[in-house]
Amino acid sequence: MNWALIERQMKKKHFTQISLAKEMRISRATISGWKSNLYTPTDERLEELCRILDIDDSEIFMQPASAAPKSNIDARTELLAAMLALSKLEDTIAADTGYVFFSPEEAEALSLKAGELRRLVFKVYSNKEAAEK
Structure with a gap:
């Protein structure tokens, strides 16, 4: 998500993470999780976020040019961070199975998708490493 845009709009509309969370009737930790890519908001x-902050939904995932990796080290760090986030997502899904958010069937399907994504990220990372050697 384009957090530079989101934070600019939050500042413009005088929102903090806490006040935005209250407006959306969610926890501040949820917004923090979105920002750190631990969670992805539902559609x-x-x-709702776009409506509250007057953001065009087509812009919400556009990254500013300055967000592009500046080196291969940055790209590797981003890939590893993505793998970690996907692993944490799998753990979160497993921990919540049968409780609030996911039925066991939904949790299994989501875990499989998160695992597929994590393996794809690892494959891309491995291929980049091999190509650089």
Whole structure:
């Protein structure tokens, strides 16, 4: 998500993470999780966020040019961070199975998708490493 844009709009509209969370009836930790890529907002929450902050939903995932990796080290760090986030997502899904958010069937399907994504990220990372040697 384009957090530079989100934070610019939050500042413009005088929102903190706490006040935005209250407006959206969610926890500040949820917003923090979105920002750190530990969680992804649902489509409904994303629409609400865009509405509250007057952001065009087509811009919400556009990264500013300055967000592009500046070196291969930055790119590797981003890939490893993505793998870690996907692993944490799998753990979160497993921990929540049968409780609030996911039925066991939904949790299994989501875990499989997160695992597929984590393996794809690892494959891309491995291929980049091999190509650089």
